[in-house]
Amino acid sequence: MKRTLAALTLAATAASALVTGIASAADPMVIKFSHVVAENTPKGVMANKFKELVAERMGDKVVVEVYPNSQLFGDDKVLEAMQLGDVQLAAPALSKFSRYTDQLALYDLPFLFQDLDAVDRFQQSDTGQAMMGSMQKKGLIGLGYLHNGMKQLSSSKPLRVPADASGLKFRIMSSEVLEAQFEAVDATPLKKPFSEVFTLLQTKAIDGQENTWSNIYSKKFFEVQPYITESNHGLLDYLVVTSAEFWKGLPDDLRGDLKAALDEAIAYGNDIARKKADEDRAAIIASKRSEVIELTPEERAQWVQAMKPVWKEFEDEIGADLIDAAYAANQQ
Numbered sequence: 001m002k003r004t005l006a007a008l009t010l011a012a013t014a015a016s017a018l019v020t021g022i023a024s025a026a027d028p029m030v031i032k033f034s035h036v037v038a039e040n041t042p043k044g045v046m047a048n049k050f051k052e053l054v055a056e057r058m059g060d061k062v063v064v065e066v067y068p069n070s071q072l073f074g075d076d077k078v079l080e081a082m083q084l085g086d087v088q089l090a091a092p093a094l095s096k097f098s099r100y101t102d103q104l105a106l107y108d109l110p111f112l113f114q115d116l117d118a119v120d121r122f123q124q125s126d127t128g129q130a131m132m133g134s135m136q137k138k139g140l141i142g143l144g145y146l147h148n149g150m151k152q153l154s155s156s157k158p159l160r161v162p163a164d165a166s167g168l169k170f171r172i173m174s175s176e177v178l179e180a181q182f183e184a185v186d187a188t189p190l191k192k193p194f195s196e197v198f199t200l201l202q203t204k205a206i207d208g209q210e211n212t213w214s215n216i217y218s219k220k221f222f223e224v225q226p227y228i229t230e231s232n233h234g235l236l237d238y239l240v241v242t243s244a245e246f247w248k249g250l251p252d253d254l255r256g257d258l259k260a261a262l263d264e265a266i267a268y269g270n271d272i273a274r275k276k277a278d279e280d281r282a283a284i285i286a287s288k289r290s291e292v293i294e295l296t297p298e299e300r301a302q303w304v305q306a307m308k309p310v311w312k313e314f315e316d317e318i319g320a321d322l323i324d325a326a327y328a329a330n331q332q
Helices: 002-026 042-058 078-083 103-108 116-123 126-131 176-183 194-202 213-218 244-248 252-287 297-307 309-313 320-328
Strands: 029-034 062-067 140-155 169-172 188-191 208-211 227-243 291-294
Touching: 029 042, 042 062, 042 140, 042 252, 078 140, 078 227, 103 126, 103 176, 103 227, 103 320, 116 126, 116 140, 126 320, 140 213, 140 244, 140 252, 169 176, 176 188, 176 309, 194 208, 208 227, 213 252, 227 244, 227 252, 227 297, 252 291, 297 309
Parallel strands: 029 062, 169 188, 169 208, 227 291
Antiparallel strands: 140 208, 140 227
16 A cells, blocks of 8 residues: 555656646746946937847747846956856856957057948948957857947047047056057046946046047036037947857857847847937037037048057057958948
8 A cells, every 4th residue: 555655746747847848948038138327328228129039929938037227247257157057147247258358449549440331331341240250269259239329438628639539547448458548639538437437527537538429428427528520520339248158058049039020129228329329429519518629631630640649559459450441330
């Protein structure tokens, strides 16, 4: 009798485990997308669009969870977390990848691209696409470029020619290229967290900063900076990135569907970025809180002449062929 009961119990347990296993196998895969900005930014809009597209097309297979405003990780920790499997997608600024590859420092070079059209041409070229795979040996794969926009210079004094920046302190992201860029005009670059910039400007601990129109407007930098020089001297873009182990471990059909949804979401986000740049520039001018300085061709040429030697300084690290290919995108 005891043996019969034991056998029945064992059979019931096995059946229960089998049912649980089947239910577990039927559960959708969860993809955590971590980023550091608000949901109404181009990056935030793109992440939510990706979540919506996946829900529409793959709801029974995949669920995307979006964590904005550094709810999970900041840009300084998210790549490490990704390699540990704690998050599957992120979109840090291109400057944040210096520990993993020298190639992406290309995008920090001053006056390399004339406008976002040139950036698009290069990023969609075979060379630009190949750069996204430059971190595979470090366990990361780039899946797509996302725009924020071209950078402008804000300051406590008018900046028309490079000599006007001499002796001033500018906040920068952690980037050796950006450091060299400001040193080239005899200014002092200071690496500070983005979250501290408004207070540093307000208290005059720094004299200026470089950023896109959308960041200058959304973070209210224009309220504490009397001058903004429309320099378009650099690029602030992001790279949507994932773990090589995670991405390569997906079934081919699932990976293909996810990439298609992501490409569509990135295109949507890039559209938003362009519109937002124009709208936020107009809003700053309308506020009359900050004077927008438009450089003459002669003035801009002086900035280019002063900062262009930075290209040569980092040519060996980045690759002269990459720099030449990126610059050629301006002429197409």
